[in-house]
Amino acid sequence: MSENIFNSSKAPESVGLYPHARKAGNLLFLSGVGPRERGSKKIPGVVLDADGNIVSYDIEVQCHSVFNNVRYILEDAGSGWDKLIDVTVFLTNMKDDFATYNKIYAEYFKDNQPCRTTVEILSLPTPIAIELKCIAFI
Numbered sequence: 001m002s003e004n005i006f007n008s009s010k011a012p013e014s015v016g017l018y019p020h021a022r023k024a025g026n027l028l029f030l031s032g033v034g035p036r037e038r039g040s041k042k043i044p045g046v047v048l049d050a051d052g053n054i055v056s057y058d059i060e061v062q063c064h065s066v067f068n069n070v071r072y073i074l075e076d077a078g079s080g081w082d083k084l085i086d087v088t089v090f091l092t093n094m095k096d097d098f099a100t101y102n103k104i105y106a107e108y109f110k111d112n113q114p115c116r117t118t119v120e121i122l123s124l125p126t127p128i129a130i131e132l133k134c135i136a137f138i
Helices: 059-077 094-108
Strands: 019-023 027-029 046-048 056-058 086-092 115-120 132-137
Touching: 027 059, 059 094, 059 132, 086 094, 094 115
Parallel strands: 086 115
Antiparallel strands: 019 027, 027 132, 046 056, 086 132
């Protein structure tokens, strides 16, 4: 069964006991992917205070970073951006961030238009403003 588990060497390490992705038949299911950087706790576009609370964040920077991380996982698992078929997006501030996220999303997905659901949630496991959950063909 481990041959169906994929971890990218470029995407950020998981914050729990789960792989970046799993293959089932000809589908690839990605775990939630955020904008963190591999090998560090740095979150692009986020400024934290000494206690780890968010002082400010840039949703545009986080969007670019999370989309790049999804791409890394897809490619390392033998899939690709053009094979995405479903994307669930979690935002922590729909009112302030949706318009910017939606504009950037359209840039990345203009050629491939997977199904999409966007949901506002109270928080995510790390101090991030966006996370994606994806399904792709492999």
